[in-house]
Amino acid sequence: MSAFNAIDTDREVEQDEFTPEIEPQATWCPGCGDFGVLKALKGAATELGLDPEEILLVTGIGCSGKLSSYFESYGFHSIHGRSLPVARAAKLANPELTVLAAGGDGDGYGIGGNHFMHTARENHDMTYIVFNNEIFGLTKGQTSPTSPKGHKSKTQPQGSAKDPLRPLSMSLSAGASYVARTAAVNPNQAKEILVEAIQHDGFSHVDFLTQCPTWNKDAKQYVPYIDIQQNDEYDFDVTERREAAEAMYETESALWEGKVLTGRYYQEDGRRTYHEEKMQQDSMPESPIAGQYFDDNHEWKRSYDLLDAHR
Amino acid sequence: MTGNELIWRIAGGSGDGIDSTSQNFTKALMRAGLHVFTHRHYPSRIRGGHTYVEVRAREEPVQSRGDGYNFLLSLGDSFARNPQDDAYYGTEEVKPLTENLDDLNEGGIIVYDSGLLDEEDLPEDFDERAEANDWHVYPLDLRSIAKEHGREVMRNTAGVGATAALLGIDLRYFKELMAESMPEDVYETNVDVLEDAHERVAEMDHDHDVSVPTGDHETEQVLLSASNAIAYGALDEGCRFIAGYPMTPWTEVFTLMSQHLPEFGGVAEQVEDEIAAASLALGASHAGVKAMSGSSGGGFALMSEPLGLAEITETPVVLVEAARAGPSTGMPTKPEQGDLEHVLYTSQGDSNRVVFAPGNVAEAYEQTRKAFELAYGYHIPAIVMYDQKLSGELRNVDADFFDREPNPDPGATLTEDELSEAAHHASGKFQRYQHDTPAGASPRSIPGQRGGRFLASGNEHTPEGHISEDPGNRVAQMNRRMEKLDSIEQELAESASHQSHHGDEDATYGIMTFGSQQGTVEEAVDQLRADGHDVKSLGVSDLMPLATEEIEAFLESVDECLVVEMNASAQFKGLVQRELGRFGPTMSSLLKYNGNPFEPAEIVEGFEATINGTEFERSTARFQPAAGD
Numbered sequence: 001m002s003a004f005n006a007i008d009t010d011r012e013v014e015q016d017e018f019t020p021e022i023e024p025q026a027t028w029c030p031g032c033g034d035f036g037v038l039k040a041l042k043g044a045a046t047e048l049g050l051d052p053e054e055i056l057l058v059t060g061i062g063c064s065g066k067l068s069s070y071f072e073s074y075g076f077h078s079i080h081g082r083s084l085p086v087a088r089a090a091k092l093a094n095p096e097l098t099v100l101a102a103g104g105d106g107d108g109y110g111i112g113g114n115h116f117m118h119t120a121r122e123n124h125d126m127t128y129i130v131f132n133n134e135i136f137g138l139t140k141g142q143t144s145p146t147s148p149k150g151h152k153s154k155t156q157p158q159g160s161a162k163d164p165l166r167p168l169s170m171s172l173s174a175g176a177s178y179v180a181r182t183a184a185v186n187p188n189q190a191k192e193i194l195v196e197a198i199q200h201d202g203f204s205h206v207d208f209l210t211q212c213p214t215w216n217k218d219a220k221q222y223v224p225y226i227d228i229q230q231n232d233e234y235d236f237d238v239t240e241r242r243e244a245a246e247a248m249y250e251t252e253s254a255l256w257e258g259k260v261l262t263g264r265y266y267q268e269d270g271r272r273t274y275h276e277e278k279m280q281q282d283s284m285p286e287s288p289i290a291g292q293y294f295d296d297n298h299e300w301k302r303s304y305d306l307l308d309a310h311r
Numbered sequence: 312m313t314g315n316e317l318i319w320r321i322a323g324g325s326g327d328g329i330d331s332t333s334q335n336f337t338k339a340l341m342r343a344g345l346h347v348f349t350h351r352h353y354p355s356r357i358r359g360g361h362t363y364v365e366v367r368a369r370e371e372p373v374q375s376r377g378d379g380y381n382f383l384l385s386l387g388d389s390f391a392r393n394p395q396d397d398a399y400y401g402t403e404e405v406k407p408l409t410e411n412l413d414d415l416n417e418g419g420i421i422v423y424d425s426g427l428l429d430e431e432d433l434p435e436d437f438d439e440r441a442e443a444n445d446w447h448v449y450p451l452d453l454r455s456i457a458k459e460h461g462r463e464v465m466r467n468t469a470g471v472g473a474t475a476a477l478l479g480i481d482l483r484y485f486k487e488l489m490a491e492s493m494p495e496d497v498y499e500t501n502v503d504v505l506e507d508a509h510e511r512v513a514e515m516d517h518d519h520d521v522s523v524p525t526g527d528h529e530t531e532q533v534l535l536s537a538s539n540a541i542a543y544g545a546l547d548e549g550c551r552f553i554a555g556y557p558m559t560p561w562t563e564v565f566t567l568m569s570q571h572l573p574e575f576g577g578v579a580e581q582v583e584d585e586i587a588a589a590s591l592a593l594g595a596s597h598a599g600v601k602a603m604s605g606s607s608g609g610g611f612a613l614m615s616e617p618l619g620l621a622e623i624t625e626t627p628v629v630l631v632e633a634a635r636a637g638p639s640t641g642m643p644t645k646p647e648q649g650d651l652e653h654v655l656y657t658s659q660g661d662s663n664r665v666v667f668a669p670g671n672v673a674e675a676y677e678q679t680r681k682a683f684e685l686a687y688g689y690h691i692p693a694i695v696m697y698d699q700k701l702s703g704e705l706r707n708v709d710a711d712f713f714d715r716e717p718n719p720d721p722g723a724t725l726t727e728d729e730l731s732e733a734a735h736h737a738s739g740k741f742q743r744y745q746h747d748t749p750a751g752a753s754p755r756s757i758p759g760q761r762g763g764r765f766l767a768s769g770n771e772h773t774p775e776g777h778i779s780e781d782p783g784n785r786v787a788q789m790n791r792r793m794e795k796l797d798s799i800e801q802e803l804a805e806s807a808s809h810q811s812h813h814g815d816e817d818a819t820y821g822i823m824t825f826g827s828q829q830g831t832v833e834e835a836v837d838q839l840r841a842d843g844h845d846v847k848s849l850g851v852s853d854l855m856p857l858a859t860e861e862i863e864a865f866l867e868s869v870d871e872c873l874v875v876e877m878n879a880s881a882q883f884k885g886l887v888q889r890e891l892g893r894f895g896p897t898m899s900s901l902l903k904y905n906g907n908p909f910e911p912a913e914i915v916e917g918f919e920a921t922i923n924g925t926e927f928e929r930s931t932a933r934f935q936p937a938a939g940d
Contacts, residue, residue: 004759005727022738024777056598056758061769068766069777072739074758076597077768077778078590079620085554085587089594089602090758092578093552097598097759115590118583283573289551290599290757292576293721300717301575303543307710310533311338 003294006053007096015046020072027066033210033222034063034131036184037102038070041129043187044194045073050098058087060103060112062138064131064210067102081112084119084128088274091126094290095275098198099126106136109165110145120174120203125273127197127204132167133212141215148256164256168248168265171205172241177268178204179244181251183222184211186262193264202273209260228263238267316369317523318380319474320414321467322407325353325362327386332467333364334705335492336474338534339484340368341707344526347534348373351703352907353644361406370526373706374671374830378912379416381521382478383408384470385423386453405432418445420519422473424466426454447519449477449512456508461500468501472508478523482509531710537675537701538563541631542571544679545603549719550629551577552602554591556584559643560699561607561633568603585610589617593626597767599757601683601721605631605695608641608650612657618692619658624767625690625744625752625792627722629682634698636906645906646700648826649878651886654696655855663792665693665799666855670811670829672706678809678852680718685802687722689795690752696854698877700827700908723752730762740775741765746787751795800856810861814840814847820922821869823862823898824876825851825883828909832875835914846918851883857890866894871937873921875914879904881935895938903932 019042028034045055055073059065061080068075078086087101108116108130119128135153136142143156146167150159171179178200182190190208197204209222228234228247236243244266251261278284292298319336323329330351337347345368353362365380367373385408408423415421421441430450441448451473457465468489475482482505489501535543541564545553553572555565569579577600582588585606592604606614611632621628632654636647656662665685669675675697682693725733733754734742743765745753753774756763766776771788773779803809813833824832829850836848849865851858866872866887872894874884881900888895901917903909913932920927920934927934 003727004757005761007759020738020740022736053761053764054759058594066778068768072764074764075766075768075776076594076624077766077770078593079616079769082586082590082617082620085582085590086594086597089552089554089580089591090598092580093595093598093600093602094759114583115587118587278578284578285576289577289595290759292551293549293599293601293719293724294726298719300549300719301546302713302715302717303546304713304715306543306546306571307533307713310535310539311531311710 003291004094004096006051008054009051011051013046013049013051015042017052018042018045018072020070024069026070028063029214031213032063033133033184033212034067036187036190037129037131037208037210038067040187040190040194041071043191044198047191047195048198055098055100056087056090057100057102058083058090059101060107062104062107062136064102064104064107081107081110082115083107084112084115087126088119088122088124091124092275092284094288095125096288100129100198101126102129102131104137105130105132105134105146105167106144109167109170117170117174120171120176120205122274123175123177123202123271125201125203125275127194127206129206129208130167131210132207133210133216135212135216137212137215166248166252167207168252169245172245172248172266176205176266177202177271179248179266180264181207181209181262183209183225183260183262185222186225186227189227189262196264200267202268202271209262222260225260225262228261234261238264239269241266315524316367316377317382317478317521318377319366319382319384320363320380320411321384321386321470322361322363322411323386324407328464328467329362329364332471333366335485335488336471337366337705338488339480340366340523341532341534342484342487343480344528345369345524346372346526347705347707348375349703349705350376361410363411368523370524375834375911376831378910379414381416381419382474383411383415383419383421384474385411385421386466386470404428405434409434412440415444415446418520419447420477420521421446421448422470422477423450424453425450426452449473449515451508451512453508456511457504460503460507465501465504468504469508472505473512476509476512477517477519478521480523482506532707533710533713534705534707535672536703536705537669537672537697538567540672540675541679541695541697542567543713544676545629545683546571546575547715547717548601548680548683549717550601550603550683551575552592552595552600554580554582554588554604556582556588556606556610558607558610560635560702561605561610561631563702564605564631564633585613586617589614589630592628593617593621596626596628597758599721601687603629603631605633607633607635608637609639611650612653615657618664619660620769621692622658622660622663622792623769623771626767627686627690628692629679629686630692630694632694632696633702634696636904642906644699646698646827646908647877647904647906648698648828649882649904650696651854651878651882654694655886661793662855663691663796664855665691666696667693667809667852668696668826668854669852670826670850671701672704672708673712674809674852675701684718685799687720688752689750689799690723690755691795696826698827723754725754725756725763727761730756730760736775738775739764742774743776744772744774744788746774746791748791751791751798753791796856803853803856803858804860808861809852810858811850812847813850815845816847818845818847819870820844820846820918821865821872822846822848822914822918823851823865823872823874824848825854828875828877831909831911832914835911835918838911838915839918844918854886857886859890862887863891866891866897869897871921872898873901873918874898875901875909875917877903877908897937899937899940900935901932902935905931907931
């Protein structure tokens with residue numbers, strides 16, 4: 001019998017189960033895009049029939065980091081920029097868990113940028129949601145890595161002299177095997193994309209445009225938006241890396257001009273996930289390591305068996 | 312020194328096989344029944360630079376390098392030559408010989424490769440010094456012997472053959488070791504080289520007094536370093552996850568674990584940086600696996616924030632800090648104990664962790680096991696601190712010492728059955744962080760378990776894990792977390808002491824140290840006692856919680872105490888004074904931070920300065936008198 005019986009249960013899961021019965025009062029402002037992420041995630045988890053206790057949601061710091069407070073599951077509210085290393089190790093410890101990570105654009109593309117690149121490269125079977133509001137919200141409106149050039153804030157009084165970072169292009173270059181952009185104002189698409197992202201075998205990255213009505217007033221509510229899969233002008237093959245790269249480039253540039261493009265950009269199927277790669281080369285056991293500690297019949301090797309090299 | 316001990320030094324360039332040759336030589340002496348100890352000196356370069364390993368062997372156990380040495384095998388030139396065009400760089404090839412002469416004791420032996428050095432390459436005063444010090448010099452064309460039978464790289468084997476002839480060591484130990492590690496054709500060629508060199512030297516006239524003592528082990532011995540011991544302790548505690556980033560000297564433990572974990576059913580991860588490495592260890596631990604990480608100075612600095620996260624989320628983890636000389640990049644391959652305060656206090660907020668600094672191979676194993684036991688029993692990070700002095704010391708240990716049961720117990724962790732009975736919040740969340748628990752640790756659940764969901768948060772949190780700034784909750788959670796250290800202190804006091812006491816219990820004078828310098832201090836105590844001094848020593852391992860009772864009793868029992876540590880600001884002495892609030896006038900300091908570990912003679916002189924007020928004249932270390940002296 002498994003020690004982790006919340007995993008792969010057949011029971012019907014209701015969307016309400018992902019809402020804490022006694023909900024902590026949300027610290028998000030009225031009209032905040034973060035509510036859209038929470039709702040889309042609850043919808044996606046329900047549609048996928050996931051049990052709240054087979055999910056580990058690891059978050060970073062910022063308004064986005066509070067997602068683990070308002071979404072009922074196992075949660076780990078970690079430190080700024082470090083949700084990915086915590087999350088991917090949990091996946092290695094127990095590949096049967098559904099592992100989600102979430103944070104903001106400062107968290108994921110700024111302070112945690114190094115982890116983002118390497119987690120994408122390793123293609124861990126997990127989903128990373130980046131709340132992209134093009135600003136630092138919780139610290140009251142400073143310029144972020146995705147703020148447009150010229151964006152003025154208290155820490156950039158003359159306006160940002162930097163070109164903003166291209167999150168989709170970076171993700172593709174780094175090695176993510178599923179890349180999408182959605183927006184809080186487009187709840188149906190957001191839910192569908194999260195369903196696909198969680199189902200995807202490999203590292204899926206969802207850049208989630210979340211409007212910040214308090215600190216990014218001069219920016220848009222991300223309307224009107226265009227779903228590139230629904231629009232004839234944008235015809236490209238999401239399984240073709242070069243075509244995806246071009247579409248991403250156009251999408252990122254368009255956003256700076258106020259044109260909101262969303263949808264699926266890249267999907268690579270058939271590539272082994274990281275734990276599958278490790279198993280393939282015999283550097284990771286087939287059954288979850290976490291299970292060994294609850295298995296009375298597990299045979300524990302000991303260092304005494306290694307002493308021949310020292311005799 | 313004749314008859315009762317051998318201190319053999321093999322010198323050459325990094326990349327000349329000095330390490331592997333010395334390791335086999337040490338094993339041969341161990342198999343011949345002797346107690347052995349190695350001291351490794353190496354530069355921070357892949358190839359080139361001057362390196363040596365010293366092997367000390369005698370009938371009784373050895374815990375330290377000695378003062379000087381009595382046999383030099385000078386070889387190697389890989390650092391002196393440009394491999395592209397065989398050009399030699401100046402006079403570099405003579406350095407394995409000349410740079411080692413200062414420490415060679417009177418009556419010592421020198422074997423050098425005359426195939427590399429002609430007599431005119433030797434320094435002008437060489438003959439004069441040899442005569443004045445009664446050195447016995449045996450030039451031997453090692454590379455010709457090697458080339459005659461095989462390849463030039465086998466000159467190390469020729470050097471070992473020459474050593475065996477001069478010291479009367481039975482060649483069979485070397486042959487056995489070579490047979491175990493070499494394919495047959497390579498083995499046969501090496502035996503030819505070994506025997507030829509042996510024969511040629513045996514035919515020379517010998518007039519030296521250096522010989523190899525005899526010994527006999529009652530039980531089977533194994534040869535290993537503290538890095539092996541830390542890795543083995545971790546494996547035996549059921550550690551099945553490591554994440555790291557290469558950095559000297561931490562890389563040793565990381566490498567060993569990475570080699571063994573797959574066959575032990577675990578996972579090793581080399582990742583993008585040390586912030587990630589420590590965070591991965593936390594992630595694995597949170598998901599139910601016993602996990603570790605570690606680094607050296609600068610890399611450990613990057614782990615500060617995840618370390619604090621482990622403290623507040625009560626995620627068990629073991630970290631290794633392999634200290635080296637700082638600040639910043641400092642001296643990468645040189646040992647120092649200047650990271651003590653860094654390891655004790657780094658990360659924001661009140662420090663809440665266990666720190667052990669083992670003093671030898673056996674302690675490194677025991678204390679790594681204890682670190683895991685406490686980390687998982689109390690949900691607290693535990694750090695094992697050591698340095699390149701200990702990682703470079705190979706010592707023989709009873710093989711039986713490792714004949715232990717593994718401990719796969721995940722500590723204070725509930726099963727699903729236990730979770731169904733456990734306290735839950737009205738929201739259905741498990742109360743992972745209860746305010747009042749008897750031993751300090753509130754038992755945890757593991758993601759995937761039915762009935763165990765909770766939120767782990769780096770923010771202060773309620774029993775079920777929600778972020779909270781409520782003053783009452785804050786104080787309750789802080790108190791419970793901090794009280795773990797009291798429980799641990801008590802548990803440590805009730806189990807076998809990690810501290811090492813040496814010398815006569817009633818002695819008037821004391822020498823105190825922590826961690827890696829313990830063996831050298833004990834050697835110095837032996838020498839001082841042999842000279843009639845009334846002295847004992849205390850080597851402290853438990854730094855957090857500090858072994859205050861044992862330290863206090865030790866300091867109360869002596870008139871004066873010399874505190875020996877490898878840093879410039881007397882961090883350990885400062886820690887003791889702060890924790891005990893007295894003993895300022897009792898403790899003087901001997902501080903060394905030139906990159907080389909203490910030699911016993913320095914401690915002997917420091918002790919004399921302490922009790923006699925004599926001048927401490929060496930430039931390699933600094934003596935600081937006690938307050939008021």
